[in-house]
Amino acid sequence: MDIRLxxxxxxxxxxxxxxxxxxxxxxxxxxxxxxxxxxxxSTLLRFxxxxxxxxxxxxxxxGSPPEGSLNPLTYVFQDFALLPWRTVKGNxxxxxxxxxxxxxxxxxxxxxxxxxxxxxxxxxxLPKQLSGGMKQRVAIARALAxxxxxxxxxxxxxxxxxxxxxxxMDDLVDLWSRQPFTAVYVTHNLAEAVRLGHRVVVxxxxxxxxxxxxxxxxxxxxxxxxxxxxxxxxxxxxxxxxDEARAADAELLxx
Amino acid sequence: xxxxxxxxxxxxxxxxxxxxxxRGGGFSxxxxxxxxxxVFLFLIVIAEWGTRAGWISALTMPRPSDVFVTFQQLYESxxxxxxxxxxxxxxxVGAAIGVSIGxxxxxxxxxxxxxxxxxxxxxxxxxxxxxxxxLPLFVIWFGIGEGSKYxxxxxxxxxxxxxxxxxxxDNVDRSLIRMGxxxxxxxxxxxxxxxxxxxxxxxxxxxxxxxxxxxILLVAAEMLGAEYGIGAYILEAGSxxxxxxxxxxxxxxxxxxxxxxxxxxxxERYMLDWRS
Ligand SMILES: Nc1ncnc2c1ncn2[C@@H]1O[C@H](COP(=O)(O)OP(=O)(O)OP(=O)(O)O)[C@@H](O)[C@H]1O
Ligand SMILES: [Mg+2]
Numbered sequence: 001m002d003i004r005l006x007x008x009x010x011x012x013x014x015x016x017x018x019x020x021x022x023x024x025x026x027x028x029x030x031x032x033x034x035x036x037x038x039x040x041x042s043t044l045l046r047f048x049x050x051x052x053x054x055x056x057x058x059x060x061x062x063g064s065p066p067e068g069s070l071n072p073l074t075y076v077f078q079d080f081a082l083l084p085w086r087t088v089k090g091n092x093x094x095x096x097x098x099x100x101x102x103x104x105x106x107x108x109x110x111x112x113x114x115x116x117x118x119x120x121x122x123x124x125x126l127p128k129q130l131s132g133g134m135k136q137r138v139a140i141a142r143a144l145a146x147x148x149x150x151x152x153x154x155x156x157x158x159x160x161x162x163x164x165x166x167x168x169m170d171d172l173v174d175l176w177s178r179q180p181f182t183a184v185y186v187t188h189n190l191a192e193a194v195r196l197g198h199r200v201v202v203x204x205x206x207x208x209x210x211x212x213x214x215x216x217x218x219x220x221x222x223x224x225x226x227x228x229x230x231x232x233x234x235x236x237x238x239x240x241x242x243d244e245a246r247a248a249d250a251e252l253l254x255x
Numbered sequence: 256x257x258x259x260x261x262x263x264x265x266x267x268x269x270x271x272x273x274x275x276x277x278r279g280g281g282f283s284x285x286x287x288x289x290x291x292x293x294v295f296l297f298l299i300v301i302a303e304w305g306t307r308a309g310w311i312s313a314l315t316m317p318r319p320s321d322v323f324v325t326f327q328q329l330y331e332s333x334x335x336x337x338x339x340x341x342x343x344x345x346x347x348v349g350a351a352i353g354v355s356i357g358x359x360x361x362x363x364x365x366x367x368x369x370x371x372x373x374x375x376x377x378x379x380x381x382x383x384x385x386x387x388x389x390l391p392l393f394v395i396w397f398g399i400g401e402g403s404k405y406x407x408x409x410x411x412x413x414x415x416x417x418x419x420x421x422x423x424x425d426n427v428d429r430s431l432i433r434m435g436x437x438x439x440x441x442x443x444x445x446x447x448x449x450x451x452x453x454x455x456x457x458x459x460x461x462x463x464x465x466x467x468x469x470x471i472l473l474v475a476a477e478m479l480g481a482e483y484g485i486g487a488y489i490l491e492a493g494s495x496x497x498x499x500x501x502x503x504x505x506x507x508x509x510x511x512x513x514x515x516x517x518x519x520x521x522x523e524r525y526m527l528d529w530r531s
Pocket of ligand 1: 012017035036037038039040041042043044206
C-alpha cells in the first residue's frame with residue numbers, strides 16, 4: 001500500500017502551518033521528515049494517520065493494506081504511550097483485543113513481535129521497571145503486532161540518551177532488513193535521518209513547504225555510524241536547514 | 256576582591272576544609288508502623304490515669320477501662336451483633352449505591368462536554384447541603400424504614416465520589432487516549448481499558464473520604480425509627496448521658512473507620528502497584 005499526499009495545506013486560526021505538500025510514500029521505504037521546530041511535522045503526521053483533517057488537499061491510500069493488517073496506519077509516539085498498569089505483554093495484547101483473534105493466534109503474534117524486538121524475557125515486566133530504550137522497544141513491538149502498512153513515527157528516539165538512540169537505530173535497521181516496513185519518520189536529528197531514511201524530506205519553516213527531497217541510495221545495512229558519504233548528506237541537510245532554523249527561532253521570539 | 260588575594264600574600268590558604276552543610280532531606284514522609292498504635296495507647300493511658308487519679312472528673316470523661324467493660328458486656332449479651340448487623344448492611348448498601356452512581360456520573364462528567372456543563376454547577380450546589388437536613392424529605396420519599404437510611408448514606412457518598420472521579424478522569428494522560436484512538440480501539444474499550452484504570456488512583460483516594468462520610472451519616476440515618484444500629488445505640492446513650500455506652504459506641508465507629516481505611520490501603524497496594 002502506498003500513500004500519496006496531494007496538495008496538503010492547513011492553518012490553525014490565522015497561523016498557516018502547512019502549505020501545498022505533495023509527496024508519495026511508496027511501500028517498503030522509510031521516509032524521514034526533517035524541518036525546523038513548529039513547521040508542522042507532527043501536524044502532517046496526524047493527517048497521515050487520520051487523527052486530524054487538513055483544510056486543503058487529501059491523503060490518499062493507493063492499493064489495499066497487506067493481508068491481516070489490523071491497523072494499517074500505526075503510530076509510534078515520542079513519549080512511548082505505554083499503559084503503566086499493563087505488563088509488556090499486556091501492552092501488546094491491548095491492540096490485538098477486539099479484533100476477534102483466538103487466544104492462540106494473539107499469543108503467537110505477541111511472542112513473535114517480542115522476539116523480534118528482543119523483549120521475550122521481559123514479557124511480564126511492568127513499564128516502570130524498564131529503561132527508556134526498552135519502553136520504546138515495547139512501543140515498536142506493539143506497533144508491529146498490528147501488522148501496519150505504514151508506521152508513523154514522531155521523534156521516536158528523541159526522549160532517549162544518545163547511546164540508547166544508537167542502539168535502537170541499529171535495532172530498527174535490523175528489523176527493516178529482516179522484513180521491510182514502510183515508515184514516515186519525523187525527527188530533529190539529522191544523523192537519524194541519514195541513517196534510516198531512504199528519502200529525507202526537508203521542510204521549510206512555517207508555513208511548512210517541501211524544500212528539497214534528498215534520496216539516499218546506500219542500503220540501510222551498509223550504513224554505519226560516521227560514514228563519509230552519510231556525513232556529506234548530513235552536511236548538505238544541515239546547510240539546507242540552518243537558515244530556516246535560525247529564522248524560525250527568531251520568529252518565535254517575535255510572536 | 257578576587258584578584259587581591261590571588262597571589263597568596265594576604266590570606267593563608269586553608270588546607271583543612273570544612274564539610275559542606277547538609278541542607279537536603281525531609282519532605283518525604285515514610286510509614287512508621289508502630290507510631291499509630293503508640294499514639295492511641297498514650298492517649299488512653301493518660302485518660303485512664305487522669306480519671307483514676309481524679310484530675311479528670313468522672314463527669315467530663317468516662318474511664319477507658321469502664322468503657323472497655325461496657326463494650327465487653329455489649330459483646331457478651333449478643334447485643335453488639337444485633338446493633339452491628341443492621342448498621343453494616345445500611346453502610347454497605349448505602350455506600351455501594353452512592354459510590355457506584357457517583358463513579359458513573361463522574362466518568363460521564365469527565366467525558367462529555369454537555370453533561371459536564373450541566374452537572375458541575377448542580378454538584379457544586381448539592382455538595383454543601385448538610386444531608387442530615389434532608390432526612391425528613393428522604394423519610395417522605397422512601398418511608399421510615401430502611402429506604403430512607405440507604406438514601407441518606409447514598410446521597411452523602413455520591414457527591415464526594417463524583418467530584419473525585421471527574422477530577423481523576425481529567426487527570427488521565429491524554430496521550431494514552433490518543434494512543435488508543437490511533438490503534439482503532441472502540442470508544443468503550445478506551446473507557447474501560449484506559450480511562451477507568453488511569454482514573455483509579457484518584458477514585459480510590461476519593462473513596463477514603465466518601466466512606467468516612469458514610470460512617471458519619473450512619474448515625475444520622477439511625478436517628479429516626481431505628482431500633483437497632485450503632486447510631487441508634489449511641490443516640491440512646493447520649494440522651495441518657497450514659498457516657499460509658501456513648502464512648503463504647505463511638506469506639507466502634509472509630510474502629511469501623513480504621514478498618515475501612517486499611518481495606519482501601521490494601522486495595523491500593525494491590526491494584527496500584529504499577530505506580531512508580
Ligand atoms: N491543535 C493546535 N491548535 C493550534 N495550533 C496548533 C495545534 N497544533 C499545532 N499547532 C501549531 O502549529 C504549528 C506546527 O505544530 P507542529 O506540532 O506540527 O510542529 P512540529 O514541526 O511538529 O514542531 P516540533 O519540531 O517542535 O515538534 C506550531 O506553531 C503549533 O503551535
Ligand atoms: Mg512535533
